[in-house]
Amino acid sequence: xxxxxxxxxxxEGLFAGWQEKYKLFVxxxxxxxxxxxxxxxxxxxxxxxxxxxxxxxxxxxPPREDLIExxxxxxxxxxxxxxxxxxxxxxxxxxxxxxxxxxxxxxxxSVDVNYRQRRDNTIIMGLTPLRVCPEAFWGSVNAFNVDFGxxxxxxxxxxxxxxxxxxxxxxxxxxxxxxxxxKATSAEREVARRKKQEIVSLVQKQNRLKYSWEEVPxxxxxxxxxxxxxEKSRKCLACGSCNLICPTCYCxxxxxxxDDKLNKGKRYRTWDGCMLxxxxxxxGGHNFRGRAAERxxxxxxxxxxxxxxxxxxxxxxxxxxxxxVCTARIANPLEVFNVLWEALSYER
Amino acid sequence: xxxxxVAFFDFAGCEGDQLQIANLEExxxxxxxxVEIVSFREVKTGHSDxxxxxxxxxxxxxxxxxxxxxxxxxxxxxxxxxxACATIGGINCLKNFLNEQEYKNMVYxxxxxxxxxxxxxxxSAVVPVDGEIHGCPIDKEEFVEVVKSLLLGKKYTPPDYPVxxxxxxxxxxxxxxxxxxxxxxITRAGCGGVCVSRGxxxxxxRGPAPSANLDAAREVMDEHGFSWVEVEDRxxxxxxxxxxxx
Amino acid sequence: MKDKFSPYVPRVATLKAKKKLSDFVxxxxxxxxxxxxLAHRPGQFIQLSLFGIGEAPFSITSPPRSDHHHFEIAVRxxxxxTTALHNLEVGAKVGVRGPYGSYFPxxxxxxxxVLFVAGGLGFIPLRSLLNYxxxxxxxxxxxxxxxxxxxxKERIFIDQIEEMKKRTDVExxxxxxxxxxxxxxxxxxxxxxxxxxxxxxxSTYVAMVGPPVMYKFVINECKKIGIDEKRIYVSLERRMxxxxxxxxxxxxxxxxxxxxxxxxxxxxxASLEEAI
Numbered sequence: 001x002x003x004x005x006x007x008x009x010x011x012e013g014l015f016a017g018w019q020e021k022y023k024l025f026v027x028x029x030x031x032x033x034x035x036x037x038x039x040x041x042x043x044x045x046x047x048x049x050x051x052x053x054x055x056x057x058x059x060x061x062p063p064r065e066d067l068i069e070x071x072x073x074x075x076x077x078x079x080x081x082x083x084x085x086x087x088x089x090x091x092x093x094x095x096x097x098x099x100x101x102x103x104x105x106x107x108x109x110s111v112d113v114n115y116r117q118r119r120d121n122t123i124i125m126g127l128t129p130l131r132v133c134p135e136a137f138w139g140s141v142n143a144f145n146v147d148f149g150x151x152x153x154x155x156x157x158x159x160x161x162x163x164x165x166x167x168x169x170x171x172x173x174x175x176x177x178x179x180x181x182x183k184a185t186s187a188e189r190e191v192a193r194r195k196k197q198e199i200v201s202l203v204q205k206q207n208r209l210k211y212s213w214e215e216v217p218x219x220x221x222x223x224x225x226x227x228x229x230x231e232k233s234r235k236c237l238a239c240g241s242c243n244l245i246c247p248t249c250y251c252x253x254x255x256x257x258x259d260d261k262l263n264k265g266k267r268y269r270t271w272d273g274c275m276l277x278x279x280x281x282x283x284g285g286h287n288f289r290g291r292a293a294e295r296x297x298x299x300x301x302x303x304x305x306x307x308x309x310x311x312x313x314x315x316x317x318x319x320x321x322x323x324x325v326c327t328a329r330i331a332n333p334l335e336v337f338n339v340l341w342e343a344l345s346y347e348r
Numbered sequence: 349x350x351x352x353x354v355a356f357f358d359f360a361g362c363e364g365d366q367l368q369i370a371n372l373e374e375x376x377x378x379x380x381x382x383v384e385i386v387s388f389r390e391v392k393t394g395h396s397d398x399x400x401x402x403x404x405x406x407x408x409x410x411x412x413x414x415x416x417x418x419x420x421x422x423x424x425x426x427x428x429x430x431x432a433c434a435t436i437g438g439i440n441c442l443k444n445f446l447n448e449q450e451y452k453n454m455v456y457x458x459x460x461x462x463x464x465x466x467x468x469x470x471x472s473a474v475v476p477v478d479g480e481i482h483g484c485p486i487d488k489e490e491f492v493e494v495v496k497s498l499l500l501g502k503k504y505t506p507p508d509y510p511v512x513x514x515x516x517x518x519x520x521x522x523x524x525x526x527x528x529x530x531x532x533x534i535t536r537a538g539c540g541g542v543c544v545s546r547g548x549x550x551x552x553x554r555g556p557a558p559s560a561n562l563d564a565a566r567e568v569m570d571e572h573g574f575s576w577v578e579v580e581d582r583x584x585x586x587x588x589x590x591x592x593x594x
Numbered sequence: 595m596k597d598k599f600s601p602y603v604p605r606v607a608t609l610k611a612k613k614k615l616s617d618f619v620x621x622x623x624x625x626x627x628x629x630x631x632l633a634h635r636p637g638q639f640i641q642l643s644l645f646g647i648g649e650a651p652f653s654i655t656s657p658p659r660s661d662h663h664h665f666e667i668a669v670r671x672x673x674x675x676t677t678a679l680h681n682l683e684v685g686a687k688v689g690v691r692g693p694y695g696s697y698f699p700x701x702x703x704x705x706x707x708v709l710f711v712a713g714g715l716g717f718i719p720l721r722s723l724l725n726y727x728x729x730x731x732x733x734x735x736x737x738x739x740x741x742x743x744x745x746x747k748e749r750i751f752i753d754q755i756e757e758m759k760k761r762t763d764v765e766x767x768x769x770x771x772x773x774x775x776x777x778x779x780x781x782x783x784x785x786x787x788x789x790x791x792x793x794x795x796x797s798t799y800v801a802m803v804g805p806p807v808m809y810k811f812v813i814n815e816c817k818k819i820g821i822d823e824k825r826i827y828v829s830l831e832r833r834m835x836x837x838x839x840x841x842x843x844x845x846x847x848x849x850x851x852x853x854x855x856x857x858x859x860x861x862x863x864a865s866l867e868e869a870i
Contacts, residue, residue, distance in 0.1 A: 079600030251842030306848030
């Protein structure tokens with residue numbers, strides 16, 4: 001697809017044009033952390049953010065989502081879809097990869113209609129990272145580059161210049177909302193390529209998986225009975241933070257709520273997590289993952305093996321959010337994958 | 349079907365939980381249309397001993413309280429503890445870390461010997477309770493939820509996971525990242541992480557989550573640089589009863 | 595916006611009959627308001643909704659019938675939904691999603707012997723298959739039914755089991771773990787019944803459902819007799835929530851019990867550490 005050049009001063013006009021039809025979310029700083037917040041002309045856009053504090057999945061798979069509406073008397077019910085068109089501007093490649101993965105699992109088998117609705121109404125605009133957060137390791141898990149899953153992809157190639165790759169027809173239309181923009185020259189494309197390369201080597205220098213990511217499933221396979229699970233999970237607070245903050249986690253619970261008059265109600269789903277104690281507990285009280293070690297292991301297997309078995313890629317994109325958010329500091333997948341691998345090579 | 353009769357009672361506490369219910373304002377009319385309130389000091393005058401559902405606020409701190417709560421228990425088909433003082437003993441349990449003479453003198457001075465009072469305890473330490481609405485004060489939405497559950501014949505079970513879950517759903521910045529001590533890591537959720545969402549930290553008013561890992565939490569707080577005294581002070585604020593008996 | 599399809603919208607069904615099976619378990623008969631049969635296969639489950647209370651998975655205990663729209667579930671009063679369900683009166687409405695999940699391969703069982711191993715409430719899902727086979731009795735070889743219960747008070751479907759004991763075309767053996775004064779039959783765990791039936795391993799399929807602890811022991815016994823792993827079918831219980839393979843609650847290692855199960859051939863789960 002084509003590449004274009006957009007100058008910083010053109011942005012405000014573009015954003016205003018988009019906002020006529022879309023809700024526009026851009027990275028902004030708040031108390032030293034970065035969030036995808038709604039754009040306003042006064043907003044300061046953090047093009048150089050290192051990591052969005054919250055995973056972008058919340059825009060497509062919100063923490064709470066209504067599924068159906070029902071009537072307690074007649075027992076009639078109907079589906080609920082609350083969707084408005086939105087643009088997520090400035091997602092890093094690893095976060096786009098996470099969304100691509102959600103797309104696949106949600107569409108697999110029985111299509112998740114609520115997810116699909118939101119996804120179809122969402123425009124994704126990627127952005128080449130300019131900085132790396134200390135916890136990130138996306139350079140090691142094949143998440144430093146995406147070639148689909150975005151409508152436009154932005155790379156800052158100069159102080160006030162962006163190279164924009166087009167990922168979809170819709171994206172191109174949005175780019176031309178105020179008239180055509182300049183095509184990128186091959187020299188400019190080369191600058192963008194180098195910018196991407198630079199940041200990848202930076203993240204790879206910082207945190208690195210000691211072996212190829214494709215080996216992770218096999219390492220886990222041999223480590224089901226490892227001592228590590230019990231040792232690490234001893235400190236687990238069963239708070240589920242690592243699940244909820246994860247851009248690829250999508251487990252949920254389904255609950256009912258009724259109005260004060262007890263006539264009508266809604267059934268909604270809400271984020272859940274396999275690290276929470278009663279996640280696999282059934283009505284009789286039996287818990288199929290009753291021990292912290294079992295739950296802890298399940299999370300890593302899900303990230304490193306089960307998703308791989310389904311899709312051929314890791315369920316971890318190396319964003320580093322779980323590393324940051326775990327107060328007990330036991331949620332680092334890179335560390336666990338490395339330690340298990342070392343333990344295996346030691347045994348050999 | 350006749351409307352269930354509801355009564356409110358208070359023991360050692362500030363009645364702040366009943367105030368929360370009064371704060372429901374016009375919504376209370378919809379809720380109340382399904383029940384008959386026979387006793388509710390903060391909202392109406394009069395009292396009746398004929399009730400099926402009793403909401404009990406406050407902790408048990410005297411021998412006389414025990415008799416009264418047993419009496420309430422014997423009349424009520426369903427007894428629900430309302431608020432931290434009633435569900436976990438609450439801040440009243442701070443005194444449990446002192447000996448009886450100490451706190452009596454501290455509070456009543458020369459008149460100490462005229463007052464009978466003992467270590468504060470939650471309602472469930474004296475009589476069986478059928479449900480608990482946690483919090484200091486309670487979350488009025490949760491109160492409404494409990495009442496609706498009762499009317500629908502559904503057992504209300506508060507979340508059994510820590511507040512962290514609700515903070516993550518709310519998109520809050522973790523207070524530990526700001527270097528602040530927060531008890532959300534062990535406290536039962538259900539409040540929506542309201543204190544953290546408003547810029548404060550979790551004080552633990554909903555009591556420990558059933559899955560709370562207190563040993564690990566102590567270790568974690570230590571690793572984050574909080575002293576034993578800081579941690580213990582914070583834990584004692586609401587979890588006095590729990591600490592003493594676990 | 596026009597109403598779009600959502601798999602979360604349940605169909606309406608009406609409670610037609612309630613029958614107490616034991617102190618804890620009740621049989622519920624429902625009819626779909628749309629007049630259509632449930633179109634399930636033995637071993638599948640439904641998600642049953644009580645609006646405002648919630649949704650819970652139940653295995654269907656009645657055999658598939660294309661000729662009428664009634665179906666049955668048997669429920670132990672144990673959680674929020676099941677308690678509310680017990681309080682329902684005949685004529686009440688419920689919501690139904692499904693049937694979901696895998697089922698016993700009835701086509702493979704044709705002209706073969708089938709050994710049923712039912713521990714406790716495991717008889718509920720097995721009854722669907724059993725009653726289907728009894729209705730088409732000629733198509734199958736021997737039908738052997740082993741029933742194990744914790745104690746005589748918890749026995750369910752007693753009438754049916756006693757009636758089957760009188761039949762000559764079904765071999766039924768029953769045991770309880772801990773007897774009381776009323777109990778005259780076998781005593782011991784369900785595996786103690788296996789040596790009492792003469793099984794021809796080459797022509798026998800096994801269908802077993804029971805509490806989590808049961809599987810390992812029974813499967814070992816079956817293998818000792820010489821039954822091939824390929825001929826052993828189990829149904830596993832997990833916390834199915836969405837029934838669509840999304841929500842993650844029923845995961846056994848990497849598979850979803852609600853879509854890939856609940857009925858598995860033993861070979862499918864032999865290598866899954868979390869399965870049994």
